[in-house]
Amino acid sequence: MSAQNEAGRQETVAPTASATAPSVPAIELRGISKAFGPVQANKDIAISVAKGSIHGIIGENGAGKSTLMSILYGFYKADSGQILINGKEVQIADSQAAIAAGIGMVFQHFKLVENFTVLENVILGAEDGGLLKPSLAKARKLLKQLSDEYELSVDPDALIEELSVGHQQRVEILKALYRQADILILDEPTGVLTPAEADHLFRILEGLKEQGKTIIMITHKLREIMEITDTVSVMRRGEMTATVKTSETSPEELAELMVGRKVLLHVDKKPATPGAPVVQIENLRVIDEQKVERLKGVSFEVRAGEIVGIAGVAGNGQTELLEVLGGYQNGTGKVVMNSQEIDLSGKHSNGQTRRARGIAHVPEDRHDEGLILEFQAWENMVFGYHHAPEYQKNALLMDNAGIKAMTQSSMDKFDVRPPNPKLEAKSFSGGNQQKIVLAREIERNPDLLLVGQPTRGVDIGAIEFIHQQIVALRDQGKAILLVSVELDEILSLSDRIIVMFDGQIMGERIPAETNEGELGLMMAGITDTKHETAGADQ
């Protein structure tokens, strides 16, 4: 936990990385502890971040990263410990105090008012005086200045809901800068961004760093840590297990520090041996309730024994594709499953008939569609299949004891922790919830498995397991359609990759013959991948 000495003072124009003069760290935590009841969320945390550097904090879900950040931003009060900003101890009782101490926070879920303009969002809470006019004029001027200085251009008069997520994030950064934050904390900043947008964000962060701002980035993506940070701290089970210079570590080492054991970062799988087509999709279209065409004539097939990965930025039709195949969205076109056509609308088009045809579905949103959080694990384990004869005791009653026993064995097989069928679904961690859904769908031995965002909000250790299960199903000769916004996941899991943009298929690639850059451009709707320069802003 040595203090970093590489930053210069803030007044100097550009701190050089080689400067060796010792300086006070921009932010230093000493012995921060916080418990929620019996759970020790943060245990004796200490970090010291040098001025003008980018510090990464990495850790699994529940490792205590968010708690730590909440303490820094005044949402929680630490049970013990000190926070020092520029060498001076500060008390951060609320967000106001954090802002006053020069801390700016960019949350994972943006804290923006959707139907306010950019300017209104920027000044909210930092107005000068009771009238809006002077504040708005001042903010407009400052925003212009900031957008010239860094690559932070946004239309000040646009409504937030009209902006892309990348631009919304810029507004969050602008908000912090408008409040004259010197320390910028970003929580999972790239979770919702396209690769091009993420690169743009990193350029912004580099620019801010050059101006002497200190940046703390929380993420679970090892690649980003390696790419942008100067130093990195690893958290595990509420403790800071290590702080290292990024240049002196490797993704493998970081993963091991996070999980506490060796982790395979790449999916270990044999080459696919695709068989006959299981599902053939022709000219599939979906028009939603707002009369917007979400799927604009999509055609492809998934064969037995292969994983087809759909890459794309969220909201480009992948969700609708899963929904229409899963049977809870109407569509038009032709879908042939095991050489029999499927009804895409009408009373024979629903989840029940789809399951009867051998289509299982792990939905994108396990909280809303995959599980009923208030119900117990054993109840969740049969949803959708609760009509199956083996779950009935007689004509009236279900065989609850049998279902519980089945759940118990599935939980053991899928390593669900804790393996307690009577626990409510909401009491499991994200990874274990996902394993419950996966167990339910895979155990019914489907011909086609639809999987949406299988590892969203799931720990590295559980990701490994879930990926292995999906590959195992493929090796049994099943067809798998995978939708994910995580390019890493698509690249490592798929046998074929289809890129979607604006409800259409932009192209198909073989994982070994493509890379993130090319896919990223296709995801942004740029077909001519020879022009590598475009795509940062559209």
Added chain:
Amino acid sequence: MDYLTIIQILDSSVRLATPLLLTCLAGLFSERAGVVDIGLEGKLLIAAFLSGAAAAVTGSIWIGLLAGVAGSLAFSMIHGLASITFKGDQLISGVALNFLAAGLTVVVGQSWFQLGGRTPSLSGDGRFAPWNLPFSDAMAKIPVIGPAYDELISGHTALTYLALLAVPLSWWVLYRSRFGLRLRAVGENPSAVDTAGISVVRLRYAALVIAGVLCGLAGTYLASLAAGFVKDMSAGRGYIALAALIFAKWRPWYALWATLLFGLLEAIGNRYQSIALGDIVIPVQFMQALPYILTVIILAGFVGKAIPPRASGQSYVKER
């Protein structure tokens, strides 16, 4: 239908729209801050009762006004305590207040005045006097403009003018002031306000204070108009105001037009007890039900899409 009749109906519309407008604006402030206020009805009723009672006892409607506002404000604060501080369900808290007001006014009224739940009739200073604007008598003789000025524009009570003034004022506060920006923000995304370092709780209470005062004015107006409190005299106006609020898409100027429309329907219903259309006679009950029918139509969503403030109805719980 001659010109004078039209003027009289319009004049009556304005009179009847006044309590609706004040109540609607009360709901507007409350809901814009994210607190659903189904308890408008109860506040209206308690204010009408207390103002009627106080005015009857003291002989001054102005003291009645103070009592009415105080009562409505107290109800508003109970609503705040239940739904903001203790994060209870806003609908339930509001409905409970409506029941409380309906029962309390009659019981207390009976034991106080022994008039079957009524308050004694108000007269003289016990009611608001109409304000005759300058030159109204002289202007009355001018054809066309004269009666319009004398009947329609002049001769209302102070509260009517106040209600009309409250429209641009509300607009200005909501869209031009720091307070308004924060108030609107807290109804849309309280966590944005919270992370900006502003107290969500304080803002929502502030909105409820405004709502309480406005409802107090509206209730007092009712008591003054009817010359005393009568059991259940709010007659669903709190709910109609809510419907008008949806119709108005939570905007002050639209609220004015929406409540004037309701006022107009009520005025027509009052004036034309029955209308004969050829052989068919439309019964009086139908005419009087007009505002309520419109309410149903509006709530059924025949007015296009009305998007409420996004966080309305949700108590704010800080997340991790």
